[in-house]
Amino acid sequence: MTDSFTRLFAPIGAAALSFFAAIGRAAIFAGRALLAAVRPPYYPARFVQQLLSIGYFSLPVVGLTALFTGAALAQQIYVGGERFNAASTVPAVTVIAIVRELAPVLGGLMVAGRVSSAMAAELGTMRVTEQIDALVTLRTDPFQFLVAPRLLAAIVVLPILTLVANAIGVMGGYLLAVYRLGFNAASYLETTRDYLEVTDIVSSLVKAAVFGFVLALMGCYHGYHTSGGAAGVGRATTNAVVSAFLLILLANLVITVLVFG
Amino acid sequence: MSPAPDPAAMEERNPGAAIEIAGLRKSFGEKIVLNGVNLGVRPGESLVIIGGSGTGKSVLLKCILGLLQPDSGTIMIDGIDMTEAPGGDRADVRRRTGMLFQGGALFDSLNVWRNVTFALTQGRARKGRSMRSLAVELLAKVGLDESVADLRPAEISGGMQKRVALARAIASRPDLVFFDEPTTGLDPIRANTINDLIRGLVTDLGCSAITITHDMESARRIADRVAMLHEGRIIWQGPVEMLDDSGNARVDKFINGRTD
Known part of the structure; x- marks a missing residue:
């Protein structure tokens, strides 16, 4: 009886232990990374390099995502709103949905897909080729040299990307509403401005900063702990993207409930 | 340092x-x-x-x-x-201490001379001219000439990478x-x-x-x-x-x- 009970629950217990151990490891990693970020020596050139890599080179993908999503959203709100004579709510609902949710979340997910995977692959390759060990023997803290610049750059640049995505997303809705659905251009912009609140923008930027932290942390964490050669690098890359996606969506829910709940 | x-x-x-x-x-x-x-x-x-x-x-x-x-x-x-x-x-x-790793473990993102002087610069762009000339001297000790100094590790052969790694290991005396x-x-x-x-x-x-x-x-x-x-x-x-x-x-x- 005891044996069969153990056989049934042992794998569940082991999985739970493994899950919480992973959370603990990630939390310790995050703590070390944040400590490394505030402690000298600093690497400003590497920080700027990461700003470009994460921010500037993500602009096209984030901009296009926001443009298409804003336009599609305006179309859906128009069609849905018509069912109860509320088609005129397109500008208000579009701006609120874009700024509060879609720009930060979709922007974060797109950047995570692009950047977390690249970070995990780069650090993972450095791990399996002993470059990270070499850094230690050359008296350089890998957390300060590799992790901190990526983490800080992502935290700084994601809000900027999200601001741009907010503007482009609203523009996408505007273009579709004005040129396809026949809205008056001036009144669309006026309604958009009237319904947009400071809280919406602040929450959008706070979310983006948190998502930046999450996606860089997951990329660095999985890359740093890579083992098992090329296959290990592949696993680290996949795990980085999947965990970054899930944590971004979870963080979004928590922040939304805290700010707007 | x-x-x-x-x-x-x-x-x-x-x-x-x-x-x-x-x-x-x-x-x-x-x-x-x-x-x-x-x-x-x-x-x-x-x-x-x-x-x-x-x-x-x-x-x-x-x-x-x-x-x-x-x-x-x-x-x-x-x-x-x-x-x-x-x-x-x-x-x-x-x-x-200095360490030569089995596979060299050169940093892909840095060129050869920055790899060689890494122990002295910790990866920061400082004293560029003197560091480069020091790297060239160290490269000569391991049988490599100046032409490799500005290349990336991926652009040189495995044996050359090993020698660059050796130069890096002894750079800080x-x-x-x-x-x-x-x-x-x-x-x-x-x-x-x-x-x-x-x-x-x-x-x-x-x-x-x-x-x-x-x-x-x-x-x-x-x-x-x-x-x-x-x-x-x-x-x-x-x-x-x-x-x-x-x-x-x-x-x-x-x-x-x-x-x-």
Whole structure:
């Protein structure tokens, strides 16, 4: 009886232990990374390099995502709103949905897909080729040299990307509403401005900063702990993207409930 | 941070470093890799560790360097126990060490001369001109000319990468150097250049050195003493002159490459 009970629950217990151990490891990693970020020596050139890599080179993908999503959203709100004579709510609902949710979340997910995977692959390759060990023997803290610049750059640049995505997303809705659905251009912009609140923008930027932290942390964490050669690098890359996606969506829910709940 | 070495001062003798390893054990899960290693290196001595693949030679080196935490045992470097020393003391010891990794472990994102001077710059863009000329001097010591200085590691051959890594390992004038398979992948002439360079570090500059190798010719040229690691223990150690008369069957079999 005891044996069969153990056989049934042992794998569940082991999985739970493994899950919480992973959370603990990630939390310790995050703590070390944040400590490394505030402690000298600093690497400003590497920080700027990461700003470009994460921010500037993500602009096209984030901009296009926001443009298409804003336009599609305006179309859906128009069609849905018509069912109860509320088609005129397109500008208000579009701006609120874009700024509060879609720009930060979709922007974060797109950047995570692009950047977390690249970070995990780069650090993972450095791990399996002993470059990270070499850094230690050359008296350089890998957390300060590799992790901190990526983490800080992502935290700084994601809000900027999200601001741009907010503007482009609203523009996408505007273009579709004005040129396809026949809205008056001036009144669309006026309604958009009237319904947009400071809280919406602040929450959008706070979310983006948190998502930046999450996606860089997951990329660095999985890359740093890579083992098992090329296959290990592949696993680290996949795990980085999947965990970054899930944590971004979870963080979004928590922040939304805290700010707007 | 260490100052840029003066080329003239490169010829000054180092004090060397003493290493004493006692009862070192390291396991990965169920697999016991090091099972009570006892080993010593005197200042200015070159120790070569031989042994079959997978016997824990690289793990031993990583434990000494503090890259892996042993399960038990002590590693004393000039009186500092690296297994328990605070970060500052470990950093002081690392300041005096150089390491050549088996695969080179050059940083892909930096060009060759920035790799070579990394121990002096910690990756920051400073003293560019003097660092580059220092790197060119060090590259010449390992048989490479200036034309490779501005290339990326991916743009040079594996053997050249190894030599660049060797130049990087000695750039900060360490008095304790570790070499993991220094001649693997090199042609015999280049291998001898590297052997002579390592021997010169010990004989002329007074460095202490620990080298891991399968290359017996290299071992004979580099070593003052040889130790053989087998199943996680040192089963024989002695002066290199006694290697052929060790009286240990496993050592004989290994150095003669016998498969019986």
